[in-house]
Amino acid sequence: MKTILARFFEASTCLSKRQLRDYVQGVMSREEKHVTEHHISSCNLCAEALEGIMASPHDATDMLETLDTDFLQEHFRMTSPQVHVNSMAPVIPARRRKYKTKHLLRTSGIVMLLAGISLTAWYLKSKENFLVVTQPIITNENHQKPASAPPDPAPAPVSASIVAADTPTLSATTAPPAAPATIKEAGRKPAPATVTITEKEPDEDQSNPGTTQTIPTEHRADDREIVNKRPAAPTTANEAILLYESGAYAEALRFYLLQMQDKDRHSRDEARLMAARCYLGMGQETKAISLLQALIHESSGSQKRQAKRLLRSIDRE
Amino acid sequence: METYRRLSDEALMQRYVQRQDRMALLPVYDRYGHLVAGICLRYLKNKDAALEATRQVFICLADELFSFQTNDLKGLLVQLAHKQCTTWKAEPDATGYYPYWQQEPVPAAACEHISEPVLTSLFSQLPKPVQQCLRLFYEQKLTGAEISAITGHTPEKVRHYLYEGKYTLSGAFKKEGGI
Numbered sequence: 001m002k003t004i005l006a007r008f009f010e011a012s013t014c015l016s017k018r019q020l021r022d023y024v025q026g027v028m029s030r031e032e033k034h035v036t037e038h039h040i041s042s043c044n045l046c047a048e049a050l051e052g053i054m055a056s057p058h059d060a061t062d063m064l065e066t067l068d069t070d071f072l073q074e075h076f077r078m079t080s081p082q083v084h085v086n087s088m089a090p091v092i093p094a095r096r097r098k099y100k101t102k103h104l105l106r107t108s109g110i111v112m113l114l115a116g117i118s119l120t121a122w123y124l125k126s127k128e129n130f131l132v133v134t135q136p137i138i139t140n141e142n143h144q145k146p147a148s149a150p151p152d153p154a155p156a157p158v159s160a161s162i163v164a165a166d167t168p169t170l171s172a173t174t175a176p177p178a179a180p181a182t183i184k185e186a187g188r189k190p191a192p193a194t195v196t197i198t199e200k201e202p203d204e205d206q207s208n209p210g211t212t213q214t215i216p217t218e219h220r221a222d223d224r225e226i227v228n229k230r231p232a233a234p235t236t237a238n239e240a241i242l243l244y245e246s247g248a249y250a251e252a253l254r255f256y257l258l259q260m261q262d263k264d265r266h267s268r269d270e271a272r273l274m275a276a277r278c279y280l281g282m283g284q285e286t287k288a289i290s291l292l293q294a295l296i297h298e299s300s301g302s303q304k305r306q307a308k309r310l311l312r313s314i315d316r317e
Numbered sequence: 318m319e320t321y322r323r324l325s326d327e328a329l330m331q332r333y334v335q336r337q338d339r340m341a342l343l344p345v346y347d348r349y350g351h352l353v354a355g356i357c358l359r360y361l362k363n364k365d366a367a368l369e370a371t372r373q374v375f376i377c378l379a380d381e382l383f384s385f386q387t388n389d390l391k392g393l394l395v396q397l398a399h400k401q402c403t404t405w406k407a408e409p410d411a412t413g414y415y416p417y418w419q420q421e422p423v424p425a426a427a428c429e430h431i432s433e434p435v436l437t438s439l440f441s442q443l444p445k446p447v448q449q450c451l452r453l454f455y456e457q458k459l460t461g462a463e464i465s466a467i468t469g470h471t472p473e474k475v476r477h478y479l480y481e482g483k484y485t486l487s488g489a490f491k492k493e494g495g496i
Contacts, residue, residue: 007455014391017351033460041479045391048398049352052359052367059364060355067350069343071372075379076339 012039015046017064023050024057244274249281269295269303276310285314322347326390334383342382346375349391353398360402370401377401431493439489447482450475 015023015036022028023036040047053060234240240255256278259271272295279288288310295307321329321344332341353374357367374397387393431439440448446468453464461475470478 014348014352020351020355030460031458033462034454034458037454037461037476037479041476041483043391044395045349045352045356047476047480048359048395049355052355052357056358056362056364059367060358063354063358063364063368064351066368067354067371069346069350072343072346072375072379075376079380 007038012042014043015039015050017067020050020053021061021064024053024060240274244278244281247281249278253278253282265299266303269299272299273303273306273310276307280310280314289314327388330382330388330390339379342375342379345378345390349394350375353394356395356398357402360399361405366405370398370405373404374398374401431490435493439486439493442489443482443485444478446470447478447485450478451482454479 012035019028019032019036023033028036040050234243234251234255237255237259240252240259243249243255244252253275256271256275260268260275262268262271272291276288276291276295279285279291292307292311296304296311299307321341324332324341324344326345326348329341329345332338350371354367354371357370357374358364361367361370374394377397378394385393440451443451449468450464450470453459453467454461459467461472461479464470464475465472468475
């Protein structure tokens with residue numbers, strides 16, 4: 001009973017023109033007829049329509065043939081000249097439009113903020129670079145004395161990029177120009193030196209005859225020589241190089257000790273390397289070694305490699 | 318247009334009313350225009366008059382759908398057709414076979430909550446001819462003409478009995494099922 005009664009309320013679609021026509025004309029199959037009658041028992045619209053068509057089947061057939069939507073479209077044209085044709089496109093809800101605008105504004109703000117930060121950083125960087133001394137890059141390959149090479153009594157030829165050819169070779173008695181080359185050097189306060197120039201430490205290697213002496217003896221500084229033949233402190237890297245090459249390690253060292261306080265890391269490392277060389281020239285291996293070890297630990301790149309090489313040359317790696 | 322045909326009646330009405338999409342009314346005419354014409358033909362008994370009345374029904378629907386507060390499009394079309402036929406000076410047959418056409422349809426799950434004995438009891442309360450026609454139609458799946466041949470009732474009477482039985486039971490199911 002339950003199964004039968006449940007079929008009472010089964011949903012079905014309304015009759016089409018063909019079904020109406022076939023039902024009235026009696027050409028419908030038995031099963032389809034049963035389904036049609038099941039539908040009309042629950043659909044007022046179809047039941048009344050079928051009644052009317054069955055009452056006048058001939059008129060109904062003619063009438064069904066002439067049904068069209070032209071009158072409706074004409075009515076729309078008359079009531080309103082513009083008809084909404086394409087309305088199947090989904091209507092964008094205001095919320096989503098608002099969300100899109102909000103999202104766009106947020107993204108734009110973030111992009112502008114990042115652009116502003118980048119511009120500010122670039123400006124500060126360029127300003128800093130403008131103030132930095134534009135010193136030529138001192139490549140150690142030009143000036144470094146190989147550790148195992150025999151001592152060269154003559155000063156090494158200067159590269160063209162460092163000093164002009166007619167500049168006289170600096171000696172201990174020549175006073176280099178005292179004017180500061182850069183604003184940075186002028187404003188720089190003399191940094192507290194970690195070692196004093198006049199201090200002389202015993203050369204540890206002298207007691208050991210077996211150790212290879214790689215520092216030329218004529219370039220080893222003497223305290224008295226430093227005190228008596230002390231030229232003015234070099235103010236440029238060129239001058240310092242010339243002093244180093246001429247054997248005035250103490251004077252050159254003064255420059256490099258100041259240069260070790262520079263803000264630029266590369267300049268600091270270069271200065272440390274050169275200071276280590278000056279110490280070696282002066283026979284102060286301990287200080288040189290400590291400088292080189294610090295350089296190896298803290299720096300990277302060519303300075304680190306050169307420091308290692310130098311340390312190896314004094315057999316203290 | 319194919320996309321519109323897939324939409325339900327409620328969706329088409331909503332599209333017409335809310336988005337003012339007049340194209341949504343054309344599939345409605347395709348679905349129910351011939352049925353409205355049949356109703357008009359039933360009362361006016363003239364095909365030209367029925368055609369004109371059908372057009373007026375749909376023009377009225379297009380103009381006033383915004384004001385109707387209903388989701389039952391088919392029921393609305395029946396009412397508009399009756400009203401139009403009245404306008405054409407034809408009285409609708411108030412004593413026709415379908416006195417229960419104002420009832421809302423009962424969902425198929427209505428009798429699931431009702432026990433078998435109760436269902437049997439409700440069914441047995443129907444008039445005998447109605448019971449007979451219902452059994453022949455739903456148990457043996459006969460057509461109206463076959464039932465008419467067996468019972469001796471006219472086909473219209475058979476249709477009436479089926480209609481009456483269905484809606485009497487639906488009222489009883491609603492009551493018993495708490496719908």
